[in-house]
Amino acid sequence: MKYEEFKNNDYLENMVKELQANGVNVAVSKLDDLINWGRSNSVWSFLLGTSCCAIEFMTLGAARYDMARFGFEVTRNSPRQGDVLLVLGTITNKMAPLMKRLYDQLAEPKYVVAVGGCTISGGPFKKSYHVVKGIDKIVPVDVYIPGCPPRPEAFYYGLMQLQRKIKLEHFFGGVNRKQPKPIEE
Template identity: 55%
Template sequence: MGLVDRGRLPKPLTTLFNLGRSHSMWVYQWGLACCAIEMGAAFGSPRYDVMRLGVIPLPASPRQADLVVISGTVTDKMAPAIKRLYEQMPEPKYVISMGSCANCGGPYWDSYSVTKGVDQIIPVDVYVPGCPPRPEALLEGIVMLQQRIKNEDMGARWRGEGTKPMTVVDGESIEKGGVPVVVNN
């Protein structure tokens, strides 16, 4: 008996920790191809200002990152490096797969050297589809992940009980303010 009982924290503490974790995410950017330009626009441009969401881009190493955004074509030769990057991140760690190439291989899916999606290597929390997806779609994916973190049972995450991935639907409606979101059940 004590503060932590069977891997569970009291609800007020869980809420407080989750709020802090969701609004202080260090993001490691892993750009492999074209989508890295849109990722750079989302993280580096004052127009999108990810810092207002509590996202801190450019940690010095994966060992300081809470979230990795992988964009671009993942080749079989790059797969071990991505796996190593994921293993270096501290728990709890989150992954956003950005763009068609990172999600499913994109136009190069039938190549002998292309991995058919980053989820073949590491678990993915949010998929942001598009070729390339707009920076707004990436920001929507980050907001979706923050909502998931706020509602997360910390004990379940630490016990390794996985959650199902979410998908951001990119389209014209993002610019018009009504963002359609599909959550996989």
């Protein structure tokens, strides 16, 4: 997709500005670019498919939409080998601790994509006593793909946004994973 066709360019540009403010030297940033190119073009998904959205994800892999074209080819079933946790479908209270555990089991760098209304806010089941109202209460979410279920095109848009986001990361320097320094005694 062309750069102009994305709808949230200003958001990313701000992010770039913020990151550049921290400044790294040229050689390192070139190496960073290479690594980010590799990472963003090889997003292996790890599925947590609980309901309808998982079926639409299957059509994404099938012949018509064929996500193998973009480098999302491989879906690994072991959390150790996936890059992005795709949460497809409602997360219930009983599932929530398991989702957290799966997220913890993923190897870094890891990303989370929340697919469908249910994962974003609870969707049509918002009033239920057994549904988590948005998985971002439990794990950090990188990209939200709304829909019930989203169309395959929406999946693509979301996954490409994820690729763009990965391209802004710094492997060396670690600005992205900035954590508050522990207070020294």
